Protein backbone atom coordinates (compact mmCIF):
# COMPACT_ATOMS: atom_id res chain seq x y z
CA UNK A 1 0.00 0.00 0.00
CA UNK A 2 1.27 3.45 -0.88
CA UNK A 3 1.11 6.30 1.52
CA UNK A 4 -1.46 8.99 0.96
CA UNK A 5 -0.49 11.44 -1.75
CA UNK A 6 -2.16 14.72 -0.85
CA UNK A 7 -1.88 17.69 -3.17
CA UNK A 8 -3.84 20.92 -2.78
CA UNK A 9 -4.33 23.81 -5.19
CA UNK A 10 -5.47 27.37 -4.84
CA UNK A 11 -8.35 27.98 -7.22
CA UNK A 12 -7.45 31.68 -7.41
CA UNK A 13 -3.72 31.82 -8.04
CA UNK A 14 -2.95 28.20 -8.98
CA UNK A 15 -0.41 27.67 -6.21
CA UNK A 16 0.10 23.98 -5.41
CA UNK A 17 1.27 22.42 -2.19
CA UNK A 18 2.03 18.81 -1.30
CA UNK A 19 1.22 17.70 2.23
CA UNK A 20 3.33 15.22 4.14
CA UNK A 21 0.27 14.37 6.19
CA UNK A 22 -3.21 15.78 6.71
CA UNK A 23 -6.01 15.69 9.25
CA UNK A 24 -9.79 15.53 8.90
CA UNK A 25 -10.17 19.15 9.90
CA UNK A 26 -7.40 20.77 7.93
CA UNK A 27 -8.15 24.16 6.50
CA UNK A 28 -5.22 25.42 4.52
CA UNK A 29 -5.89 28.77 2.88
CA UNK A 30 -4.37 30.69 0.00
CA UNK A 31 -5.70 33.98 -1.41
CA UNK A 32 -8.18 34.00 1.52
CA UNK A 33 -9.85 30.78 0.32
CA UNK A 34 -9.53 27.16 1.40
CA UNK A 35 -7.29 25.23 -0.96
CA UNK A 36 -8.91 22.37 -2.88
CA UNK A 37 -7.60 18.81 -2.64
CA UNK A 38 -6.80 17.46 -6.09
CA UNK A 39 -8.45 14.16 -6.94
CA UNK A 40 -6.69 12.14 -9.65
CA UNK A 41 -8.49 11.54 -12.94
CA UNK A 42 -11.44 13.69 -11.87
CA UNK A 43 -11.25 16.29 -14.63
CA UNK A 44 -13.19 16.01 -17.84
CA UNK A 45 -10.36 15.76 -20.33
CA UNK A 46 -8.83 13.29 -22.73
CA UNK A 47 -7.58 10.46 -20.53
CA UNK A 48 -5.05 9.17 -23.04
CA UNK A 49 -3.24 12.50 -23.10
CA UNK A 50 -2.90 12.84 -19.34
CA UNK A 51 -2.50 9.47 -17.67
CA UNK A 52 1.20 8.68 -17.29
CA UNK A 53 2.59 5.71 -19.19
CA UNK A 54 5.70 3.71 -18.38
CA UNK A 55 7.98 1.03 -19.69
CA UNK A 56 10.02 -1.22 -17.45
CA UNK A 57 13.75 -1.32 -18.16
CA UNK A 58 15.48 -3.54 -15.63
CA UNK A 59 15.37 -1.88 -12.21
CA UNK A 60 13.98 1.36 -13.65
CA UNK A 61 10.93 2.64 -15.48
CA UNK A 62 10.78 5.27 -18.17
CA UNK A 63 7.66 7.31 -17.44
CA UNK A 64 6.08 9.69 -19.91
CA UNK A 65 2.90 11.59 -20.67
CA UNK A 66 1.84 11.97 -24.31
CA UNK A 67 0.73 15.57 -23.88
CA UNK A 68 1.44 18.93 -25.50
CA UNK A 69 4.15 20.98 -23.80
CA UNK A 70 3.05 24.47 -24.82
CA UNK A 71 3.65 27.67 -22.86
CA UNK A 72 0.12 27.81 -21.49
CA UNK A 73 -0.66 24.07 -21.37
CA UNK A 74 1.83 21.46 -20.29
CA UNK A 75 2.69 18.69 -17.85
CA UNK A 76 4.31 20.40 -14.88
CA UNK A 77 5.55 17.25 -13.14
CA UNK A 78 5.43 13.49 -12.86
CA UNK A 79 5.78 11.78 -9.50
CA UNK A 80 6.33 8.16 -8.49
CA UNK A 81 4.92 7.29 -5.06
CA UNK A 82 5.79 4.02 -3.36
CA UNK A 83 5.21 2.80 0.17
CA UNK A 84 8.17 4.69 1.56
CA UNK A 85 9.50 7.02 -1.14
CA UNK A 86 8.47 9.72 -3.61
CA UNK A 87 10.33 10.84 -6.70
CA UNK A 88 9.45 14.01 -8.61
CA UNK A 89 10.48 15.17 -12.06
CA UNK A 90 9.59 18.74 -13.09
CA UNK A 91 9.15 20.03 -16.62
CA UNK A 92 8.96 23.30 -18.51
CA UNK A 93 7.15 24.15 -21.75
CA UNK A 94 9.03 22.86 -24.76
CA UNK A 95 10.62 19.98 -22.89
CA UNK A 96 9.50 16.34 -22.97
CA UNK A 97 7.42 14.97 -20.10
CA UNK A 98 9.72 11.98 -19.67
CA UNK A 99 11.39 10.78 -16.49
CA UNK A 100 13.32 7.78 -15.24
CA UNK A 101 12.39 6.34 -11.85
CA UNK A 102 13.22 3.17 -9.93
CA UNK A 103 10.93 0.26 -10.81
CA UNK A 104 8.76 -0.38 -7.76
CA UNK A 105 5.89 -2.80 -8.46
CA UNK A 106 2.79 -1.63 -6.59
CA UNK A 107 3.78 2.04 -6.72
CA UNK A 108 1.71 4.79 -8.34
CA UNK A 109 2.65 7.28 -11.03
CA UNK A 110 1.04 10.73 -10.94
CA UNK A 111 1.13 13.46 -13.56
CA UNK A 112 -0.03 17.05 -13.27
CA UNK A 113 -1.32 19.12 -16.21
CA UNK A 114 -1.52 22.84 -15.51
CA UNK A 115 -4.97 22.95 -17.16
CA UNK A 116 -6.43 19.51 -16.50
CA UNK A 117 -5.15 18.61 -13.07
CA UNK A 118 -3.91 15.43 -11.48
CA UNK A 119 -3.81 11.99 -13.16
CA UNK A 120 -2.49 8.65 -12.08
CA UNK A 121 -1.75 5.10 -13.10
CA UNK A 122 -0.66 2.06 -11.09
CA UNK A 123 2.74 0.52 -11.68
CA UNK A 124 2.46 -3.27 -11.85
Ligand SMILES: [Fe+2]
Pocket residue numbers: 045050067073074113114115116
Ligand atom coordinates in the same frame (compact mmCIF):
# COMPACT_ATOMS: atom_id res chain seq x y z
FE1 LIG B 1 -3.94 18.94 -20.42
